[in-house]
Each structure stands twice: as structure tokens, then as C-alpha cells.
Amino acid sequence: xxVLEIRGLHVTVGEGDETKEILRGVDLTIRSGETHxxxxxxxxxxxxxxxxxxxxxxxxxxxxxxTLDGEDVLAMTVDERARAGLFLAMQYPVEVPxxxxxxxxxxxxxxxxxxAPKLRxxxxxxxxxxxxxxxxxxxxxxNVNEGFSGGExxxxxxxxxxxLKPKMxxxxxxxxxxxxxxxxxxxxxxxxxxxxxxxxVLLITHYTRILRYIEPDFVxxxxxxxxxxEGGKELADKLEAEGYAAYLKADADAA
Ligand code: ADP
Ligand code: MG
Ligand code: MG
Numbered sequence: 001x002x003v004l005e006i007r008g009l010h011v012t013v014g015e016g017d018e019t020k021e022i023l024r025g026v027d028l029t030i031r032s033g034e035t036h037x038x039x040x041x042x043x044x045x046x047x048x049x050x051x052x053x054x055x056x057x058x059x060x061x062x063x064x065x066x067t068l069d070g071e072d073v074l075a076m077t078v079d080e081r082a083r084a085g086l087f088l089a090m091q092y093p094v095e096v097p098x099x100x101x102x103x104x105x106x107x108x109x110x111x112x113x114x115x116a117p118k119l120r121x122x123x124x125x126x127x128x129x130x131x132x133x134x135x136x137x138x139x140x141x142x143n144v145n146e147g148f149s150g151g152e153x154x155x156x157x158x159x160x161x162x163x164l165k166p167k168m169x170x171x172x173x174x175x176x177x178x179x180x181x182x183x184x185x186x187x188x189x190x191x192x193x194x195x196x197x198x199x200x201v202l203l204i205t206h207y208t209r210i211l212r213y214i215e216p217d218f219v220x221x222x223x224x225x226x227x228x229x230e231g232g233k234e235l236a237d238k239l240e241a242e243g244y245a246a247y248l249k250a251d252a253d254a255a
Pocket of ligand 1: 013014041043044045046048049058
């Protein structure tokens with residue numbers, strides 16, 4: 001199995017007088033087949049964590065390490081991270097005019113594995129995965145992200161994950177803006193990837209709703225740029241009932 005290790009991660013955004021520390025020492029270890037939910041209030045730095053692991057240039061790592069099977073992720077280019085087996089759902093959020101979903105995914109698979117997948121098996125794999133995600137076959141010929149609805153964007157992300165078979169997947173707010181049917185289909189896609197390839201999943205959310213469909217092995221409460229509590233899935237129920245107020249107060253009192 002694989003292991004993604006985040007140790008003492010500190011991250012800032014902005015420059016000069018505007019520099020703001022967002023991550024203040026994040027520690028997390030994710031192994032193959034495990035699902036870790038990160039839950040926290042808006043603005044606590046959850047997306048910053050995801051973007052920092054993704055290698056987004058806006059975020060400056062000021063301390064700590066991120067390794068995948070001992071390899072230094074922070075020293076890798078964005079492409080190298082993907083080739084190493086990291087999947088970040090928001091990696092390609094922009095519209096890619098003139099590139100069909102089908103060509104885009106095949107190009108991504110080629111970039112990740114180092115060779116173009118055989119056309120016949122590829123078409124078959126893509127069709128199977130799309131059917132499972134209850135996607136219309138015509139979707140494959142649409143231009144990437146052009147006019148995608150929220151639900152289509154999320155399905156496209158999970159389609160990518162299913163086809164690219166990463167070692168570790170980081171899903172940021174995969175549940176936001178989904179109706180119940182789309183949430184179920186997307187969640188089943190994640191569960192399939194877990195069953196088929198034991199992907200390790202870092203599931204970032206501020207609602208407990210998705211955790212009814214994707215059962216986490218571990219729940220981490222994330223407040224003001226740090227993990228402040230860890231537990232099993234029962235912790236999500238506690239958060240649903242009590243919210244984050246007590247954690248926010250404890251953080252403010254400590255400051
Ligand atoms: P979350 O995903 O938990 O809602 P974010 O990581 O998006 O939190 O944001 C955490 C904090 O960092 C917020 O106060 C946000 O305004 C700030 N922030 C995030 N990205 C940037 C950026 N690129 N420039 C300036 N501030 C940012
Ligand atoms: Mg937010
Ligand atoms: Mg966010």
C-alpha cells in the first residue's frame with residue numbers, strides 16, 4: 001500500500017504586509033484504502049490544504065513536509081504529482097475550449113501513465129465508468145467544463161478519478177451544490193474507486209451529508225489552519241449536532 005504523510009505543514013498566502021498564515025502546522029497520515037474526512041468551518045483553510053498539496057502557485061509553503069511513499073511531493077511539479085499517483089479533483093477547474101471530455105481524459109491518462117491507453121479498451125472503460133455515473137454517452141463529446149452544471153462537473157471529476165486510478169485522491173467539497181441523486185451517484189463512484197483500487201481518500205467537506213454515503217475511517221476537525229480533534233465516524237455525528245462553535249472559541253481563547 002501507499003502512504004501520504006503531511007507533517008507540520010505551514011502555508012501562507014499573499015506578499016509583504018499582506019502575508020497571512022493560513023495553515024499552522026497540519027499533521028495527517030493517509031494510507032491506501034483509508035478514507036479521511038476533514039471537516040471544518042468556512043475559511044478554516046481546508047481548500048488551502050488541498051491546493052498546497054496540489055502545488056498551486058498562490059500558496060507558499062513555509063514549513064513542514066508532504067511525502068508520498070517517502071518521496072518529497074513539495075519538490076515535484078504539478079505533473080509529477082499526478083504521475084506519482086496524487087489526484088486532486090480541482091486540478092483542472094477551468095474551461096478547456098475545443099477539447100472534448102473523451103480526448104481530455106485520454107490525454108490525462110497518457111500523461112499520468114506515460115503511455116497512451118489502447119483505444120479499444122479505453123473507450124470501453126470510459127463507457128463503463130460513465131454508465132455507472134449515470135452519465136449520457138453524449139457527454140464524452142462535450143467540451144471540457146464548457147457549460148457544465150455543478151453536478152456534471154462533479155461527475156466529470158469522479159469519472160477522471162475512476163479512469164486515472166490514483167493512489168491518493170483529494171476531494172474538496174465534492175458534495176457542494178449536489179442534489180440528493182447526484183450526491184448518491186458521485187459517492188458510489190468514490191466507493192467503487194475505493195473497492196477497485198484501494199485509493200486513499202482525503203474528503204474535505206463542511207457538511208456531514210456526504211458521510212452518509214462515503215463512510216470515513218477517520219474524521220479530523222479542522223479549525224483555523226490546524227487539526228484540533230481526531231476521531232472515528234461518530235465524531236461527524238457530534239459535529240452535526242453541535243457545530244464548530246466550541247472549537248472556534250477554544251482557538252480564540254488560545255490566541
Ligand atoms: P476553507 O476552504 O476552509 O473555506 P480556504 O482555504 O478557502 O478555507 O481559506 C482560508 C483563508 O485563507 C480564508 O481567510 C481566505 O480568505 C484565505 N485565502 C485563501 N486563499 C487565499 C488567497 N489566494 N489569497 C488571499 N487569501 C486567501
Ligand atoms: Mg470555503
Ligand atoms: Mg474550501
